[in-house]
Amino acid sequence: MVVKVYGPIMAACPQRVMACLLEKDVEFEIVHVDLEAEEHKTSDFLLRQPFGQVPAIEDGDFKLFESRAIIRYYAAKYEERGPNLLGNSLEGRALVDQWLEVEAHNFNDLVYTLVLQLVVLPRMGKHGDVVLARSCEQKLEKVFDIYEQRLSNATYLAGDSFTLADLSHLPGIRYLVNDAGMGHLVAERKHVNAWWEAISNRSAWKKLMKLVNY
Amino acid sequence: MAVKLYGAAMSTCTSRVMVCLHEKEADFELVAVNLFAGEHKQPPFLAKNPFGQIPVLEDGDLTLFESRAISVYVAEKFKETGCDLIRYQNLKEAAQVKVWMEVESQQYHPVISPVVFQFFVAPLQGKAPDQAIIDENLEKLGKVLDIYENKLSRTKYLAGDFYSLADLFNLSYTYYFMKTPFANLINDRPHVKAWWEDISSRPAFQKVASAMTFGEKGN
Numbered sequence: 001m002v003v004k005v006y007g008p009i010m011a012a013c014p015q016r017v018m019a020c021l022l023e024k025d026v027e028f029e030i031v032h033v034d035l036e037a038e039e040h041k042t043s044d045f046l047l048r049q050p051f052g053q054v055p056a057i058e059d060g061d062f063k064l065f066e067s068r069a070i071i072r073y074y075a076a077k078y079e080e081r082g083p084n085l086l087g088n089s090l091e092g093r094a095l096v097d098q099w100l101e102v103e104a105h106n107f108n109d110l111v112y113t114l115v116l117q118l119v120v121l122p123r124m125g126k127h128g129d130v131v132l133a134r135s136c137e138q139k140l141e142k143v144f145d146i147y148e149q150r151l152s153n154a155t156y157l158a159g160d161s162f163t164l165a166d167l168s169h170l171p172g173i174r175y176l177v178n179d180a181g182m183g184h185l186v187a188e189r190k191h192v193n194a195w196w197e198a199i200s201n202r203s204a205w206k207k208l209m210k211l212v213n214y
Numbered sequence: 215m216a217v218k219l220y221g222a223a224m225s226t227c228t229s230r231v232m233v234c235l236h237e238k239e240a241d242f243e244l245v246a247v248n249l250f251a252g253e254h255k256q257p258p259f260l261a262k263n264p265f266g267q268i269p270v271l272e273d274g275d276l277t278l279f280e281s282r283a284i285s286v287y288v289a290e291k292f293k294e295t296g297c298d299l300i301r302y303q304n305l306k307e308a309a310q311v312k313v314w315m316e317v318e319s320q321q322y323h324p325v326i327s328p329v330v331f332q333f334f335v336a337p338l339q340g341k342a343p344d345q346a347i348i349d350e351n352l353e354k355l356g357k358v359l360d361i362y363e364n365k366l367s368r369t370k371y372l373a374g375d376f377y378s379l380a381d382l383f384n385l386s387y388t389y390y391f392m393k394t395p396f397a398n399l400i401n402d403r404p405h406v407k408a409w410w411e412d413i414s415s416r417p418a419f420q421k422v423a424s425a426m427t428f429g430e431k432g433n
Contacts, residue, residue, distance in 0.1 A: 066316035094287035101280035
């Protein structure tokens with residue numbers, strides 16, 4: 001039975017889920033949700049995701065929302081298949097969780113705000129707040145400094161192997177580098193750059209890039 | 215050997231972990247970090263958490279930061295004792311716990327924490343609470359609580375009919391919120407109110423709540 005992923009393929013949070021499903025070789029089908037037409041705020045969609053956000057998944061009669069919960073579920077459900085995205089021990093899993101939390105709380109809001117102001121609002125014909133975007137950029141410089149230090153001590157965020165902690169960063173960093181003109185945040189940091197090269201060249205991510213037509 | 219938790223007894227995020235440790239009947243030692251002296255922003259502490267935030271857990275040679283990651287680790291390590299906070303024997307229940315933990319993290323926290331910050335912390339920094347920020351976030355919080363109300367009219371707790379980390383994660387910020395003039399957002403929603411009374415009366419939380427104060431009067 002094919003997993004249904006509800007959301008536009010261009011959006012970062014559905015991409016987080018799709019990247020995980022591709023890593024784990026789980027068949028899925030994208031059910032497009034038209035954000036511009038506010039489909040995510042209709043009463044039908046709100047039954048699926050009461051906060052009116054994408055993605056949501058449907059796997060047979062099992063339903064989930066929140067992209068980071070979905071990736072944790074599939075990484076656990078298919079633990080034995082494909083790369084181990086969760087960590088090899090209780091401590092290993094805790095480190096994966098720690099860096100997933102960092103992505104969610106120290107990284108994501110800054111990227112989201114910056115991309116909204118510099119990329120999304122202009123595409124909708126509105127003015128982005130450049131001052132706000134610059135402030136996010138400055139804070140991201142400090143966050144990436146911390147990542148640089150961490151990645152000089154470990155190949156991936158949680159240790160020696162690629163895990164959900166790295167995967168969770170893929171969509172946001174792609175937006176920063178390719179769409180928001182923020183490539184210097186990565187390129188100017190030797191270890192962050194090497195890490196980004198490694199994780200963005202994984203075949204699962206490249207498959208997703210083809211699917212999205214980037 | 216007892217785990218060490220670096221943090222402060224009145225801190226929301228330190229309290230989050232302490233409630234979890236008590237629920238799991240796990241021994242721990244709270245090592246006070248002097249926030250007012252900026253201890254958390256200086257190199258010895260930054261070596262433990264480069265983001266300069268509390269809490270940090272040390273368990274032997276494992277060092278962890280991010281209170282939610284620490285809590286999940288504690289719930290897994292001590293899964294055989296105390297309350298099962300993560301439903302470790304049932305993958306689908308565990309998944310629902312993960313969903314509603316993310317809800318606290320992504321939907322609830324961003325709108326309740328600015329209110330708590332403006333009301334309790336800003337004055338300590340010599341600033342008046344910013345009413346515009348409070349008003350904006352109260353409106354958003356109301357919408358999130360409407361969703362909680364709806365969910366809690368269908369299940370006893372957030373992830374199902376069982377208490378879990380998904381409920382626990384809401385405790386510390388909500389505790390401070392209930393001391394503001396805006397507590398009616400909780401009290402006006404019958405299922406949310408009943409849920410709050412239930413989870414905040416658990417002994418593990420009562421132990422921690424007694425130290426949770428910013429020094430406000432009448433506390």
